[in-house]
Amino acid sequence: MSTAAVEVRPPVWRRLVGFNLLTGIILGVVGWYAGWYLAHAISAASLDFFADIDYNELSIVLAYLFGVIGFLVGLGFLNYPIARLRGYPPSLREKETGGIGRYFGLCTDHKVVGIQYLIGIGVFVFIGGVNAMLIRAELLSPTRELFPAGTYLTIVGIHGTMMMGMMTSGILGPFGNYLVPLMIGARRMAFPRVEALTFWLLMAGGVILETTIFFGGFPTGWTGYAPLNIQANAGMVCYILFFALVGISMCLLGLNMIVTILTMRAPGLTWTRLPIFVWGVLSTSTLMVLAAPVLIATLLMALLDRTAQTSFFIPSQGGSSYLYENLFWFFGHPEVYVLALPGFGIVLELLPVFARKPLWGYRLAVAGMMGVALLSFFVWQHHLFVSGMNADLRPFYILSTELISIPTGFTFLCGMMTIWRGRIRYTVPMLFCLAWFFNFLIGGLTGVFLSDAPSDVTTHGSFFSMAHFHYTIMGGLVFTFFAGLYYWVPKMTGFMLNERLGKIHFWSMFVFFNLTFFPLFIAGFFGQPRRVVTYPKNLQFLNDWVSVCAFVLGASMLVFVFNFVKSMLFDRVPAPANPWGSKSIEFQLPSPVPVHDFDRIPVFSGDPYGYGEGPTPLVVPAGAPAGRD
Amino acid sequence: MSTPANAGQSSAGWTVHAKRVLIAWLVLSAIATPLVWFVLGPHLPPGKGSVQADGQVFDNTVLTAFVTPIISLLLVFFVYALIQFRADSSTDLADGPPMRNDNTVQTTWVAVTSVAVLFLAGFGTYELLKDGSGGGQGPNPIAKVSGNNLQVQVIGQQWEFTYRYPSYGGLETSQLELPANTTVVLHVTSLDATHSFWARQLGVKADANPGVDNVVYVQTKGSMAFDIHCAELCGLWHGYMFDTGHVVPASEFATWIKQQQQIFASVAKYVPPYATTYYPDPQRRAG
Numbered sequence: 001m002s003t004a005a006v007e008v009r010p011p012v013w014r015r016l017v018g019f020n021l022l023t024g025i026i027l028g029v030v031g032w033y034a035g036w037y038l039a040h041a042i043s044a045a046s047l048d049f050f051a052d053i054d055y056n057e058l059s060i061v062l063a064y065l066f067g068v069i070g071f072l073v074g075l076g077f078l079n080y081p082i083a084r085l086r087g088y089p090p091s092l093r094e095k096e097t098g099g100i101g102r103y104f105g106l107c108t109d110h111k112v113v114g115i116q117y118l119i120g121i122g123v124f125v126f127i128g129g130v131n132a133m134l135i136r137a138e139l140l141s142p143t144r145e146l147f148p149a150g151t152y153l154t155i156v157g158i159h160g161t162m163m164m165g166m167m168t169s170g171i172l173g174p175f176g177n178y179l180v181p182l183m184i185g186a187r188r189m190a191f192p193r194v195e196a197l198t199f200w201l202l203m204a205g206g207v208i209l210e211t212t213i214f215f216g217g218f219p220t221g222w223t224g225y226a227p228l229n230i231q232a233n234a235g236m237v238c239y240i241l242f243f244a245l246v247g248i249s250m251c252l253l254g255l256n257m258i259v260t261i262l263t264m265r266a267p268g269l270t271w272t273r274l275p276i277f278v279w280g281v282l283s284t285s286t287l288m289v290l291a292a293p294v295l296i297a298t299l300l301m302a303l304l305d306r307t308a309q310t311s312f313f314i315p316s317q318g319g320s321s322y323l324y325e326n327l328f329w330f331f332g333h334p335e336v337y338v339l340a341l342p343g344f345g346i347v348l349e350l351l352p353v354f355a356r357k358p359l360w361g362y363r364l365a366v367a368g369m370m371g372v373a374l375l376s377f378f379v380w381q382h383h384l385f386v387s388g389m390n391a392d393l394r395p396f397y398i399l400s401t402e403l404i405s406i407p408t409g410f411t412f413l414c415g416m417m418t419i420w421r422g423r424i425r426y427t428v429p430m431l432f433c434l435a436w437f438f439n440f441l442i443g444g445l446t447g448v449f450l451s452d453a454p455s456d457v458t459t460h461g462s463f464f465s466m467a468h469f470h471y472t473i474m475g476g477l478v479f480t481f482f483a484g485l486y487y488w489v490p491k492m493t494g495f496m497l498n499e500r501l502g503k504i505h506f507w508s509m510f511v512f513f514n515l516t517f518f519p520l521f522i523a524g525f526f527g528q529p530r531r532v533v534t535y536p537k538n539l540q541f542l543n544d545w546v547s548v549c550a551f552v553l554g555a556s557m558l559v560f561v562f563n564f565v566k567s568m569l570f571d572r573v574p575a576p577a578n579p580w581g582s583k584s585i586e587f588q589l590p591s592p593v594p595v596h597d598f599d600r601i602p603v604f605s606g607d608p609y610g611y612g613e614g615p616t617p618l619v620v621p622a623g624a625p626a627g628r629d
Numbered sequence: 630m631s632t633p634a635n636a637g638q639s640s641a642g643w644t645v646h647a648k649r650v651l652i653a654w655l656v657l658s659a660i661a662t663p664l665v666w667f668v669l670g671p672h673l674p675p676g677k678g679s680v681q682a683d684g685q686v687f688d689n690t691v692l693t694a695f696v697t698p699i700i701s702l703l704l705v706f707f708v709y710a711l712i713q714f715r716a717d718s719s720t721d722l723a724d725g726p727p728m729r730n731d732n733t734v735q736t737t738w739v740a741v742t743s744v745a746v747l748f749l750a751g752f753g754t755y756e757l758l759k760d761g762s763g764g765g766q767g768p769n770p771i772a773k774v775s776g777n778n779l780q781v782q783v784i785g786q787q788w789e790f791t792y793r794y795p796s797y798g799g800l801e802t803s804q805l806e807l808p809a810n811t812t813v814v815l816h817v818t819s820l821d822a823t824h825s826f827w828a829r830q831l832g833v834k835a836d837a838n839p840g841v842d843n844v845v846y847v848q849t850k851g852s853m854a855f856d857i858h859c860a861e862l863c864g865l866w867h868g869y870m871f872d873t874g875h876v877v878p879a880s881e882f883a884t885w886i887k888q889q890q891q892i893f894a895s896v897a898k899y900v901p902p903y904a905t906t907y908y909p910d911p912q913r914r915a916g
Contacts, residue, residue: 149865149866149868149869150865152868153862153864153865153867219862219864219865219867220862221862223862225822225823225861225862226823227821227822227823227839228822228823228862228863228864231821231822231864232864315838315839315840315841316839316840321823321838321839322838322841355714355725356716356722356723356724356725357724357725357726357727357728358727358728358729359729360728360729360730360731361729361730361731361735362729362730364735384836385764386764386765386825386834386835386836387765387767387836387838387843388765388766388767388768388817388835388836388837388838388841388842388843388844389767390767390769391766391767391769391770391771391772392769392771394757394771395750395753395754395757395758398750398753398754398757399750399754402746402749402750402753403746403750405742405745405746406739406742406743406746409738409742410738410739412703413734413735413738416703416706416707416710417728417731417734419710419711419714420646420710420714420728421643421646421714421725421726421728422714422725423714423715423716423717423721423723423724423725424710424711424714424715424716425715425716425719425721426715426719427719434707434711437703437707438703438707441699441700441703442700445696445699445700448692448695448696448749449689449692451753452688452692452749452752452753452756453753453754453756453757453762453764454684454685454688454753454756454757454762454763454764455685455688455689455692455753456764457681457685457762457763457764457832457833457834458674458675458685458689458832458834460825460834460860461825461827461834461860461861462827462860525673525674526674527674527675527827527829527856527858529827529858529859529860530860530862531862531867531868532858532867532868533867533868533869534868534869535868536856536871581722610727611724611725611727612724612725612726612727613727
């Protein structure tokens with residue numbers, strides 16, 4: 001940027017005025033109070049009812065709804081619809097050029113949204129991680145209470161809800177948005193404004209969930225079971241609104257991805273040439289679109305139970321707690337595969353690069369991911385084996401749950417055969433991918449104990465199941481998230497991450513992840529139920545061990561944060577276009593990727609895994625001229 | 630036989646790699662699986678407190694022994710592959726052999742995993758239908774255990790469990806005592822939120838839902854103490870919702886229940902007449 005350009009730019013205060021994050025926050029606060037007062041005008045009588053706590057439930061709901069609307073208006077999401085109503089011509093892009101300001105507002109550049117997601121989700125996941133540290137601090141002793149019991153449950157709830165909500169978009173948000181258009185040879189997502197909307201909805205949701213502490217928190221954990229969620233105090237509304245916003249965001253994100261992948265592939269990019277990561281995104285998006293609406297509807301029903309005196313989930317008034325459990329897990333089990341499948345995609349995408357071999361069994365890998373996606377809708381009652389729900393279908397759910405091992409096994413086979421006889425380079429992304437095999441193996445095989453109804457009686461609701469899903473989600477998703485991060489961040493930002501610090505991060509994280517979570521299987525076997533503030537005295541050593549290891553695990557994340565900040569802000573080592581020797585198309589572009597992605601729309605003549613198959617070019621650089629969209 | 634680090638490069642000898650992995654796997658599995666079965670197996674939860682708990686120990690042993698060869702295979706594979714097939718340096722960009730597919734490997738893998746999965750599902754179903762495995766089966770159990778029955782109602786409320794013995798005049802206590810060598814039918818229900826009644830060494834776990842009669846069959850054995858926990862988050866003091874129950878000899882149980890009836894007599898007159906049945910009256914429906 002030349003100095004002359006800086007001189008003609010308006011002063012800072014002028015640049016802050018406009019539709020951006022600052023305006024969004026101001027209008028969000030204004031909307032919040034508007035909703036608050038409106039609700040009091042509608043149902044002021046509730047004030048007497050809750051005289052000691054001077055709020056009514058409706059006021060909190062409307063305050064947040066209006067707050068979110070104000071926030072989105074301030075960010076500029078209404079500008080385009082209004083412009084169209086006033087007769088302006090359609091356009092697809094907004095604020096795609098310009099400096100750092102693009103990152104603090106509505107921007108339709110998929111690369112900007114990807115980086116927004118990376119930072120935004122990173123912040124909230126960090127908060128969720130701090131909550132995990134607080135949980136482990138409380139569990140250092142069975143008798144000395146660090147937090148009151150209610151505060152402890154709120155911490156547990158925020159940790160679980162934040163992680164489950166934010167990490168649904170943990171890979172699709174940053175890497176999906178950034179890379180899918182590049183990988184399929186498009187210059188944008190199908191719906192660029194919807195893409196930006198998904199991000200800002202998630203951020204609004206994250207803030208709302210955190211503010212639950214001002215309304216007494218919520219005692220239900222991330223599952224929010226009825227009728228406890230009806231009985232809980234007003235902090236529950238923050239949980240409901242957070243998860244509903246996450247649901248809307250997920251649904252739109254998935255829809256956007258599906259349409260993009262179906263309709264915007266460049267010439268020559270047939271289904272069998274699609275990068276496997278894109279298949280991972282496609283299968284995940286299918287789950288998001290089909291599962292998230294159920295969540296939104298369920299939470300709306302819970303919200304009505306709390307505010308409008310309906311009784312969908314109140315057994316004493318004709319409702320059913322099973323209805324909630326069924327609806328929640330009908331969403332909830334596909335949800336956990338929303339967390340797992342992008343990881344499959346990243347592992348299979350990266351292994352060929354670092355083993356210097358083609359992806360083995362491409363069709364089997366695709367079948368694996370699609371098979372998992374399909375089957376995940378037929379297994380939800382395995383969460384309810386001891387619930388007292390009609391038991392007739394229990395054998396079916398044993399079978400359907402265990403069938404999922406077959407397509408999951410495809411991913412393992414394809415990965416293992418890809419590194420077989422390869423020439424493996426132990427870079428940081430590769431280490432994270434290899435760790436996935438170990439973690440997901442343990443996570444998957446302990447899942448067998450939970451899928452089998454008789455042994456589930458032992459393990460259900462105990463620390464065993466908690467350790468199991470931390471192995472699959474943290475060991476599966478978070479490890480592959482970091483694999484993707486170390487692999488693609490040089491491309492996204494144009495700066496390399498420090499390799500040495502990356503290896504310290506990996507080894508400390510991998511070792512202490514296992515030292516933290518493996519003993520929790522044993523704690524579960526010894527009878528420690530989930531989400532308890534105290535536990536039998538004979539389990540103290542085990543819990544102290546886990547807590548100390550968890551603190552080191554937390555510290556390993558700080559190594560990563562240190563590495564990220566140091567490499568991006570201080571060292572700033574420029575990344576070469578193709579630091580890993582990859583054949584994938586995004587690494588044939590400069591780092592960072594220019595605003596318009598491609599000078600010419602590429603034409604594909606093969607898949608990106610042609611290692612050892614001679615110098616066949618992936619992209620024939622003679623496509624349609626630039627500016628097609 | 631010494632092999633250079635880049636042996637993966639040479640087209641000859643890949644069967645040698647496969648054979649080595651196979652043999653190492655067979656050896657490791659042959660050692661590890663009996664160890665798991667005979668040494669670890671007896672220590673697996675939930676203990677030997679009841680016929681159902683025995684069944685769960687057996688299930689857990691079978692499953693652990695079943696996954697041992699799988700873990701062994703992947704460990705052997707990865708240790709071998711990661712050492713054998715490493716590149717010369719991190720800047721070495723020479724390609725490996727372009728293997729894209731192998732139908733035999735695919736077919737074998739799919740067949741083996743399918744058989745394994747079907748075996749697991751069949752085994753789990755058989756074990757479940759045998760005696761219910763101590764899990765809550767709802768108001769219409771699919772696996773019933775007939776015989777000398779003692780009915781006990783387990784009532785969850787925030788934040789304790791109480792126990793009602795309808796065959797002893799609707800006696801309600803805050804302690805659970807069960808006679809030895811008896812088939813006990815537990816009717817688990819709740820007055821408020823969803824709880825889960827977990828009697829660990831008895832191998833019993835059943836959610837307590839308001840207005841629902843969740844039936845569990847458990848066949849007690851000898852005298853013992855067992856831990857009771859709530860295993861479903863039920864609000865503020867969920868973590869403190871635990872207790873100890875006992876299985877005692879039949880004669881001791883008779884004495885205990887007489888004692889309890891005397892204590893209960895003073896409150897019995899305040900208890901509504903329907904106390905010999907259940908309150909809240911469980912609806913014969915669920916789901």
